Amino acid sequence: MTKKTTSTKPSSAAxxxxxxxxxxxxxxxxxxxxxxxxxxxxxxxxxxxxxxAVNESVFDGLRTTQREHYQxxxxxxxxxxxxxxxxxxxxxxxxNLGLYQSAKQALAELGHDIAELEDQEEDMALGNGGLxxxxxxxxxSLATMNLPAVGYGIHYEHxxxxxxxxxxxxxxxxxxWREYGNPWEICRPESVQEISVYGYVETVYDLQGRMKKVxxxxxxxxxxxxxxxxxxxxxxxxxxxxxWESRASDFFNWDVFNSGGYxxxxxxxxxxxxxxxxxxxxxxxxxxxxxRLIQQYFxxxxxxxxxxxxxxxxxxxxxxxxxxxxxxQLNDTHPAVAIPELMRILVDRxxxxxxxxxxxxxxxxxxxxxxxxxxxxESWSVRMFEKVLPRHLEIIYEINRRFLLEQxxxxxxxxxxxxxxxxxxxxxxxxxxxxxxLSVVGxxxxxxxxxxxxxLVQSDLFPExxxxxxxxxxxxxxxxxxxRWLKACNPRLSSMLDxxxxxxxxxxxxxxxxxxxxxxxxxxxxxxxxxxxxxKADLAKVIQDLTGVAVDPAAIFDxxxxxxxxxxxxxxxxxxxxxxxRRILQNPDYDMVPRVFIFGAKAAPGYKLAKEIIYAINKVAxxxxxDKRVKDRIKVVFMPNYRVTLAEKMxxxxxxxxxxxxxxxxxxxxxxxxLALNGAITVGTLDGxxxxxxxxxxxDNIAIFGLTVDEVKALRQSGYHSRDYYHNNPEIKAVLDWLxxxxxxxxxPGELAAIKHSLLEGGDPYxxxxxxxxxxxxxxQIDGWYRDKAGWAKKAIMNTACVxxxxxxxxxxxxxxxxxxxxxxxxx
Ligand code: 9GP
Numbered sequence: 001m002t003k004k005t006t007s008t009k010p011s012s013a014a015x016x017x018x019x020x021x022x023x024x025x026x027x028x029x030x031x032x033x034x035x036x037x038x039x040x041x042x043x044x045x046x047x048x049x050x051x052x053a054v055n056e057s058v059f060d061g062l063r064t065t066q067r068e069h070y071q072x073x074x075x076x077x078x079x080x081x082x083x084x085x086x087x088x089x090x091x092x093x094x095x096n097l098g099l100y101q102s103a104k105q106a107l108a109e110l111g112h113d114i115a116e117l118e119d120q121e122e123d124m125a126l127g128n129g130g131l132x133x134x135x136x137x138x139x140x141s142l143a144t145m146n147l148p149a150v151g152y153g154i155h156y157e158h159x160x161x162x163x164x165x166x167x168x169x170x171x172x173x174x175x176x177w178r179e180y181g182n183p184w185e186i187c188r189p190e191s192v193q194e195i196s197v198y199g200y201v202e203t204v205y206d207l208q209g210r211m212k213k214v215x216x217x218x219x220x221x222x223x224x225x226x227x228x229x230x231x232x233x234x235x236x237x238x239x240x241x242x243x244w245e246s247r248a249s250d251f252f253n254w255d256v257f258n259s260g261g262y263x264x265x266x267x268x269x270x271x272x273x274x275x276x277x278x279x280x281x282x283x284x285x286x287x288x289x290x291x292r293l294i295q296q297y298f299x300x301x302x303x304x305x306x307x308x309x310x311x312x313x314x315x316x317x318x319x320x321x322x323x324x325x326x327x328x329q330l331n332d333t334h335p336a337v338a339i340p341e342l343m344r345i346l347v348d349r350x351x352x353x354x355x356x357x358x359x360x361x362x363x364x365x366x367x368x369x370x371x372x373x374x375x376x377x378e379s380w381s382v383r384m385f386e387k388v389l390p391r392h393l394e395i396i397y398e399i400n401r402r403f404l405l406e407q408x409x410x411x412x413x414x415x416x417x418x419x420x421x422x423x424x425x426x427x428x429x430x431x432x433x434x435x436x437x438l439s440v441v442g443x444x445x446x447x448x449x450x451x452x453x454x455x456l457v458q459s460d461l462f463p464e465x466x467x468x469x470x471x472x473x474x475x476x477x478x479x480x481x482x483x484r485w486l487k488a489c490n491p492r493l494s495s496m497l498d499x500x501x502x503x504x505x506x507x508x509x510x511x512x513x514x515x516x517x518x519x520x521x522x523x524x525x526x527x528x529x530x531x532x533x534x535x536k537a538d539l540a541k542v543i544q545d546l547t548g549v550a551v552d553p554a555a556i557f558d559x560x561x562x563x564x565x566x567x568x569x570x571x572x573x574x575x576x577x578x579x580x581x582r583r584i585l586q587n588p589d590y591d592m593v594p595r596v597f598i599f600g601a602k603a604a605p606g607y608k609l610a611k612e613i614i615y616a617i618n619k620v621a622x623x624x625x626x627d628k629r630v631k632d633r634i635k636v637v638f639m640p641n642y643r644v645t646l647a648e649k650m651x652x653x654x655x656x657x658x659x660x661x662x663x664x665x666x667x668x669x670x671x672x673x674x675l676a677l678n679g680a681i682t683v684g685t686l687d688g689x690x691x692x693x694x695x696x697x698x699x700d701n702i703a704i705f706g707l708t709v710d711e712v713k714a715l716r717q718s719g720y721h722s723r724d725y726y727h728n729n730p731e732i733k734a735v736l737d738w739l740x741x742x743x744x745x746x747x748x749p750g751e752l753a754a755i756k757h758s759l760l761e762g763g764d765p766y767x768x769x770x771x772x773x774x775x776x777x778x779x780x781q782i783d784g785w786y787r788d789k790a791g792w793a794k795k796a797i798m799n800t801a802c803v804x805x806x807x808x809x810x811x812x813x814x815x816x817x818x819x820x821x822x823x824x825x826x827x828x
Contacts, residue, residue: 017057019105025053026106038110044180046112047120050103051090051183055229057097061238062229065827068237069148073314074825075324076148077815078307079139080300080338081331083132083279084153084241085160086124086228087484087644089184090117095488096144096231122177123643125159126243128283129563130670131370133644134449135331137670137808140481143232143239144507145812146824152303154295155185155226155243156279163602163641168618172281172605185226185243191309193223194249195301197294201390213348215391220249221272223302233483233507237827244302246275282604283563284376293337293380293388300338304345319350323363327820330367330443333378333435339365339442340395348391354398366819367439367446368476369457370667373567379432382425396433400424403441407468422464440465440472445819447476450668450689452709474818477692478668479808482509485674490652492531493678493800500524509807516801525793532655532679532796539653542646543598543637549625551635555594556786559650559675560658561642564601564610567665571613571755572768572775573597573658574620578735579776580634581624588629593786596635600642600650612754614638619744619752647671652678655796656782659684660775662766664709666690673806679796681785683778685771689806697802701795703781705774712767722764725772732772736760 029052030036034045041049069076091114094100104114127133135151142149161172178185198218206212223244230239248269275298280287307326315321330336339361346357371377385393404419412418424441426432440446440462448454454475458466466473487494487506497505501514518524536553543551551557562568577597584590599617603610621636639646657675659666659682666688676682676693684690685706694702707715726733736756742749759768786792816822 017099017102019102019109022053022099022102022106023110025056026050026110029053043112043117044120046107046110047090047117048183050107050117054090054093054097054099054103055183057099058093058229058231058238061097061231061827062240065237065239068825068827070314072825073325074148075822076150076326077142077820077822078303078326078328079135079142079149079151079331080303080328080335081132081135081151081153082296082299082334083127083331084124084135084139084151084243085127085129085132085644086136086241087648088118088121088123089228090121091488092140092484093184093231095483096140096233098234100488122175123159123645124177124182125175125643126153126156126177126279128160128279128281130668131332134370134478134670134808137479137481137484138812139230139239139241140232140483141479141808141812143230143237144234144481144483145809146232146237146826147812147816147822148237148825149239150307151230151239151241152299152306153241153243154276154279154299155224155245156276157245158278160279160602160643161281161605165614165618165638165640168615168622170603170611170614185228188225188227188242191225191306193225193244193302193305194220195223195298195305196220197297197388199390201394213391213394215344215348219268219272221275221298222247222249223298225302225306237825242303242306244276244299246272246298248272281602282606284371284373284565284567285604285607286376286378288380290384290388293384296334297337297341297389297392300335301341304338304341308345317350319346319352319356319360323360326364327822328365329815329819330365330439332368332370333439336367336378336435336439336442337389337392339438340389340392340399343395343399344391347395358399358402361442362444365439365443367443369436369439369446369448369453369461372453372456372461372667373665378435379426380435382431382433385433393433396424396438399438399441408464411468418464436461437465444472445474446472447474447819448667449476449478450692451475451477452664452686452691453667453688456664456709476811476814476818477689477805478670478673479806479811480670480673480677481808482506482677484648485651486677489648490531490535490678492534493528493652496527496531505804507809509809510804512801512804514801515797519794519797519801522790525790525797528679528797529789529793532653535653536655539649542649543596543639546639547637549621549635549637551596551637552594552632555596555632555635556655556782557596557598557653558656558658558782559598559600559654559680560660561598561600561647561650562669562671564603564607564614566609566613566758567662567766569660569662569766569768569771570599570601570617571759572660572771573599574613574617574755575732575735575768575772576775576779577624577634577636578620578738579731581620581627581630582731582734582738584630584633590633592633593783594633594635595783596637598637598639598650600639600646602642609754609758612752616739616744616752616755623744647674651675651680654678654680655786655792656680657682657684659687659690660706660771661685661687662771663687663707663712665766673803676799676803677806679800681782681792681795681799683775683782692805693803696805697799701798701802703778703785705778706771707767707774715767715770720764720767720770722759722767722769725769726760729769729773731776732769 026049030049033052036045107114139151159175164171196217199216202214226243228241346352424437448457505511657680659672663685668689683703686708739752745751
């Protein structure tokens with residue numbers, strides 16, 4: 001059960017605002033903030049004026065919350081994340097303040113449609129995918145649950161690239177989310193920090209003859225904080241997301257300037273500003289670049305100094321309370337360099353004894369692992385680390401020396417293999433710093449993000465660490481905020497829920513279970529499916545606008561939305577589409593419920609095969625959508641530029657949710673939760689949180705297929721030969737061979753051959769062919785289920801009714817109970 005830590009009553013001053021009062025505010029801001037007039041203001045100006053009007057309430061809440069936290073000297077969690085995929089904030093803030101209806105009315109009376117103004121906002125896409133969106137859901141829950149928290153990250157000038165298709169191929173365009181400023185953020189020059197990189201370390205002796213290390217940095221960089229208020233739902237706290245922007249330090253500028261080096265000075269400026277320039281667009285792969293390490297260190301160092309500044313304001317130089325007041329959650333290993341940085345500050349700057357400093361560190365940090373993919377496990381070459389952060393490398397060596405001596409050698413005396421395996425430094429031709437090992441050694445808790453994933457973290461990734469510290473490891477299954485992912489994005493279903501089960505569900509999602517009592521009620525079934533139908537009609541318009549493809553809302557809307565990656569197996573979906581198409585060509589009367597296969601996915605720009613898969617899907621779509629023989633039984637669309645805002649339009653319209661990763665590869669998934677919450681039926685493998693979704697909704701309401709984690713391991717061990725499947729299954733052979741012809745790319749045979757090659761010569765690393773038959777059977781099951789209208793409606797309702805567990809409020813409560821030990825602080 002989700003424990004309720006907050007009242008759900010809309011109680012803040014903002015809630016009492018009438019449309020009339022809001023109108024007055026909007027017009028006032030149109031004049032005083034935007035300097036324009038009702039008669040000539042552009043939609044952009046109206047949108048900004050409305051944001052400013054909303055901000056009056058947001059800033060009120062922010063001030064009150066900060067005052068309360070300061071006065072009560074609360075323990076707080078500090079969420080360190082290189083990514084926050086926030087999407088738009090306009091409707092989210094209005095909903096959370098309880099102002100959406102008043103604003104809608106106010107704008108209507110001023111002659112504007114709120115939905116049109118919403119489209120004025122660029123997505124704040126400071127993240128790649130699941131990990132970044134999870135961080136955004138978590139900070140929403142933290143504020144809603146009145147938990148003192150600060151999110152820390154980077155104020156990227158360019159977020160995730162915008163995707164276009166040219167002749168079916170992905171083209172990346174820069175994202176400039178704040179080209180003309182962003183109304184939600186506040187610059188805080190009073191809290192600027194300075195950080196250092198490069199240089200060398202000197203060993204000196206103080207007057208007592210004690211050895212000290214002095215780092216002489218090669219460059220100093222300024223971190224300028226931008227605060228984005230995070231509004232809790234219905235009159236709860238307003239927390240802060242603090243994002244750091246890098247600038248050249250004044251000190252260095254002047255130095256070079258004064259000696260006449262104007263060009264050099266601007267080069268330094270540019271280099272410093274490069275740090276927060278772009279988000280690395282890779283997902284699940286390590287960047288391995290010096291700039292990326294500097295980005296990580298930059299935001300960790302700025303954030304730690306910020307935390308310490310705030311702590312010292314209340315406690316001066318008394319460090320004893322620090323672990324009571326501060327907990328830092330490391331979102332993946334990206335911020336792991338915070339561990340040696342805090343050690344450096346305590347030992348070198350605060351003159352603390354190593355043991356005392358290490359004691360503090362180990363009570364402060366907790367680490368969440370989000371992936372088992374070997375290519376995503378970060379490690380930095382010792383050479384580069386030494387160049388960028390020479391003092392930190394020394395500290396890591398010392399942490400490692402003590403760990404191997406005091407822990408590993410005590411537990412496994414003389415076992416050099418164990419030492420080699422557990423060492424934070426991986427020896428080899430190019431010695432590497434293993435950030436995962438550092439994170440585990442330096443943290444008091446380590447969690448995975450779904451039951452099965454947490455088990456695999458323990459059994460496959462860090463078994464010896466578990467032997468050393470069994471109590472360190474735990475699980476916190478991910479969740480999503482129902483405020484954005486149901487209340488705001490699916491207003492029709494939300495109103496229906498309010499009518500049927502009351503309006504407490506947005507902060508107490510288990511209430512949804514009350515819906516189960518209506519699952520057989522024909523009226524409720526009709527209403528539920530009518531809403532789905534309207535949402536599908538809305539999406540059909542968006543599809544037409546974005547892709548030019550006309551789709552029929554009566555068809556099954558089958559949706560796969562997530563980053564493009566082999567392990568997520570969009571190509572398995574494609575092979576199934578090809579098999580259906582082939583059946584139709586072979587049998588013109590082939591009987592199937594018409595289906596629209598809808599994809600949304602960005603591929604990392606350097607990930608060639610992922611881009612080939614996008615190309616293949618687009619080419620196959622082109623052919624099928626224009627083939628009269630298909631008679632609209634299949635349509636395929638690839639939505640360009642998939643992002644949070646598009647997800648909000650797609651998810652409420654989904655009948656089928658594709659969650660088809662190779663078992664053991666998807667740590668959790670969160671799209672699976674959002675889709676089920678909105679009444680989509682999952683076709684999925686027993687992977688990540690799919691397993692828990694299946695447990696909650698029951699086997700009648702989900703189509704599970706494919707190898708389990710154990711079966712995947714066994715198959716690999718016994719030797720997997722993808723060619724056997726190719727030769728033994730004529731349909732597999734036919735569709736793979738088809739891809740090699742020029743059927744889909746007239747005059748250019750072989751253009752789509754990369755997929756076949758990866759599955760045959762490449763050995764099919766994600767077992768696509770092994771799961772093909774099972775997948776097909778699951779899809780057949782879906783087809784059968786959909787023909788029974790009442791049966792389908794029941795399944796859809798049961799999905800919404802049974803997924804209350806997957807609210808991010810429950811995840812946060814689990815973190816509070818299992819990791820953070822945090823108390824809510826009610827803000828009036
Ligand atoms: O791939 C995981 C995804 O399964 C999970 O839902 C998400 C949030 O925990 O994190 C993703 N991992 C990453 O984005 C990078 O490790």
